[in-house]
Amino acid sequence: MPALIDTVAWVRVEGGRILCARPRGKDVFYIPGGKREGAESDLETLLREVAEELTVSIVPATVAHVGTYEARDEKLTGGAVVRMSCYTGEYRGSLAASAEIEEMAWFSYADRALVPPVDQLLFDDLKASGTLR
Numbered sequence: 456m457p458a459l460i461d462t463v464a465w466v467r468v469e470g471g472r473i474l475c476a477r478p479r480g481k482d483v484f485y486i487p488g489g490k491r492e493g494a495e496s497d498l499e500t501l502l503r504e505v506a507e508e509l510t511v512s513i514v515p516a517t518v519a520h521v522g523t524y525e526a527r528d529e530k531l532t533g534g535a536v537v538r539m540s541c542y543t544g545e546y547r548g549s550l551a552a553s554a555e556i557e558e559m560a561w562f563s564y565a566d567r568a569l570v571p572p573v574d575q576l577l578f579d580d581l582k583a584s585g586t587l588r
Contacts, residue, residue, distance in 0.1 A: 457527060458535040463500040464488035465513065466521055466541045466577065471588030472561035473581065474550070475570060476508055479557045484566075486539070486574050497540050508556050511548035518544035522580060526572035537573040563588050 464486040467474040475484040487508050491500040498518060505513050523540045531537070552559050560566075564582045567575050581587035 457533050458531075460490065460531070460535050460537045462488055462490050462537060462539045463497050463504065464539050464541045464574075464577075465501060465505050466543050466581075467546075468543075468581065468586050469561070471586070472563050473578070473587055474509075475560050475562045475566075475574075476552065476556045477558045477560070479555055481557075483571060484558075484560060484562070484569050485571065486541070486577060488539070497542065501542055501544070505546070508553050509559070510551045510553050511546040513544045513546050515544075518542050522577065524573050524576040526576055528572050530571070537571065539573045539577070541577055 465488050466486060474487060476487045477484045487505055489504040498515060502513050505511060519542060521541045521543055525536055525538045527534050527536050564578055564587050567578045578587060
């Protein structure tokens with residue numbers, strides 16, 4: 456049975472485009488977020504990861520769950536399954552790539568092939584709802 460990688464992601468869409476980030480040393484973009492540490496809740500993981508990656512603070516009272524997706528990723532060891540719990544939320548501060556992020560970009564649906572399989576499921580839902588152009 457493939458390993459399960461449990462992640463939390465921040466869905467930030469502006470002008471029909473979604474914010475994505477490429478970690479230093481990687482050639483793929485991801486929805487910002489990451490793996491929980493220890494017994495962290497989804498909210499705690501979201502707040503920590505977004506602050507670490509994009510130097511902004513998510514406003515906890517504005518956070519809303521938008522969906523949880525699972526997909527196998529053959530590029531990961533043993534074809535691991537990635538579970539991504541997705542949340543929206545307002546933020547304070549200025550978006551900027553941290554030391555661990557090489558590049559930030561705003562993607563449209565046309566950029567879907569540049570993100571991992573689990574992120575593509577989110578792209579599909581956002582496109583279907585008219586949120587992502």
